[in-house]
Amino acid sequence: MQATTQSLIESGQVTDPESPRGRLLAQAAHLFKTKGYERTTVRDLAAAVGIQSGSIFHHFRTKEDILFAIMAETIHTITARMKAAVEAAHSPRDKVRALIRCELESIHGETSEAMTVLVYEWRSLSEARQAEILKMRDEYEQLWLGTLESARQSGQLDVNVPVLRRFLTGALSWTVFWYKPGGDMSLDDLADQALKLAIK
Amino acid sequence: MQATTQSLIESGQVTDPESPRGRLLAQAAHLFKTKGYERTTVRDLAAAVGIQSGSIFHHFRTKEDILFAIMAETIHTITARMKAAVEAAHSPRDKVRALIRCELESIHGETSEAMTVLVYEWRSLSEARQAEILKMRDEYEQLWLGTLESARQSGQLDVNVPVLRRFLTGALSWTVFWYKPGGDMSLDDLADQALKLAIK
DNA sequence: TTACAAACCAAGCGCTTGCTTGGTATCGTT
DNA sequence: AACGATACCAAGCAAGCGCTTGGTTTGTAA
16 A cells, blocks of 8 residues: 555545445445446445445445545545656656556556546536535646646647646546556556657 | 438438437437436436336337447447548548547537447446447447558557557547537537647 | 227336334443 | 444335336328
8 A cells, every 4th residue: 555545544534445434435436337336236235345235324324425435535545646646757748647657557556446436427426416526626637737737838738738638538537448457568558658649 | 410311211220310219219318328327217218208108118128228229320320420531531641530520520419419328328238238339339440440550551640559549539538528519619629639639 | 981000108016226223243441 | 340332234114116018099001
């Protein structure tokens, strides 16, 4: 586990994955990703964790609360990770590569399943909670937009920055459905290919 | 309506949108896109068309059959359209632009809702039917890959072609969640921005 | 005018869903 | 030893789900 993740657990923003609640969230992320939120029943989830379906509601008030918790915790995790990655890089080009590499890491690393749920189960939340999540994502998106804008001003890009970010959101998220880590192509190779989309 | 669409109707590959079955498919595409397949009930769909829920099953054997029909018909439509678009363009660069422009047209034109369902409700099908759809998509994907490969050989691209196609699949599909036709940016502008991702 | 198929209704069946309830086992702390 | 908090079970309820059934209306063509 990363040091950043550890401090998020201690600050209470992220649930310890060893705790009963944490195991529930992990299994829920797995099921929501593979079967989809609606097709996953509380009985499926309970069986995966090894408890009765009713016992789930000792930890969460509703099934939607579970989805919301997955999303909220994932945002905290990836934002902290992204901040560190962008700060560690220096040239505009390196910073852009760090954005891409870090997002791919979130999509294919240990947060993989939760990340997929965050992106593709969006519509399963009530509108009010969609708005909450959108607000939480803001800091993360500002990291992207600010970094891309600096790269543009230094002459590395000649495209519309918000449009580029949205293209990259789609392109990188979609990799979860076709890219398999551990094959011929490493995550670094993939990041290099993606960097070519953005920078000439 | 396009001439291509007309001939598809006459050949029986696509349902006439004026027929009861066609209206059902159109409303289903609308609901499946906005609410998602699982969250749309046969009662919702029946109410949208103005019939009783049981009457749906005079036209389709199961709810899944409706989803499958939407996807299959959409593939026929967009493949015919794409063939025509690629043939009409001549230089490698124009052909790549035609691919992008035509896919954006499918995503934001009259097939918009069905197209979104095709891309994002994939997992709602049984595995057997996922395989059927995959096979139907093959011709469409070969159009993409063949054209991109020609562009690469003529020196317009210097990336891995299958990877580029997948990045573009994600980037272009995702536009459905943020791009609104009729605003500042035209579909042609959007296509130009997307072309910059592929070609330096 | 009759015949027939396509399109639809009214009613409801069997099952699954998210969630509730009332009670119990297992802890560390006092 | 007693306590309260945490984590859980066993049973089941009310609502909603996809789909079926038997019968009726509507359009079309002989």
